[in-house]
Amino acid sequence: MTDTQTGSRNPDALVRRAGKRADTRQDQHFLVDDRVLDRIPEYAVEAEIDLSHVLEIGGGPGALTDRLLGHAEEVTVVERDPDFAAHLREEFADERMADRLTVLEGDALDVSLPEFTASISNLPYGASSEIAFRLLPRERPLVLMFQQEFAERMAADPGTDDYGRLSVTAGHYADVDIVETVPKEAFDPQPRVTSALVRTTPRKPDYSVPNDDFFMDFLKGVFTQRRKTMRNAVRNTAHISGLGNPDAVVEAADEELMSARAGNLAPADFADLATLAYDVGDPEA
DSSP, X not given: OOTTSTTOOOHHHHHHXXXXXXXXXXXXXXXXXXXXXXXXXXXHHHTTOOOSSEEEEOOTTSHHHHHHHTTOSOEEEEEOOHHHHHHHHHHTHHHHHTTOEEEEESOTTTSOOOOOSEEEEEOOGGGHHHHHHHHGGGOOOEEEEEEHHHHHHHXXXXXXXXXXXXXXXXXXXXXXXXXXXXXXXXXXXXXXXXXXXXXXXXXXXXXXXXXXXXXXXXXXXXXXXXXXXXHHHHHHTHHHHTBSOHHHHHHHSOHHHHHSBGXXXXXXXXXXXXXXXXXXXXXXX
């Protein structure tokens, strides 16, 4: 077995061949622990996720890319650093020639993403929220690395300290499970925080909303004032939610809901309130 055999490349050797150190100012922390790297695609396999076309965001020197190629039929990797993009093209030249790997050079928030069956990625933490919420509406399974604190907020239940806008928004698109916490020592250079792997399973919510964009703006508004009652939160954040007549919403809503705080409401409660607000609150077109 050689170091260039797909699925078994040495992550430290890949960094050396890339000829470039991680730039922490660009949010680069390379996952170099073989055991963690080997487990990541297994979380997709055990969930019977379709790996015919895997999207990876942030390939870096290619350690996770290598493991994904060991399981997936086809991988598309998005890499914004031109040096690492060039390294990936050279390192995995055989896979590219076999049409098993495509390297897209650019920012994952800007490039046109291909159709994919799953995304498995060690995300740059600074952009992890924006990237996740670009991927979640695509309704595909995800296995993504986040800061542990972020992951716990994604997976939090109503009434807990971690529950918030992120929990409701992520849960609108998928079931969210933390499958593994990953220590700082698994990375080079080490980040300042512990990380966590999150697996999401797409599903339709058990409620309906009149408009996804309005629902997201409504959540953004009320959670900026999560310690206030919903009555005050709705009235005070009309500039965020786009409501022209928040008083009409407060007057029409159930008194028990209006007296509650955002952190204690279930997602279905927010959906009911957002639907009411859309109907009577004169939302912006």
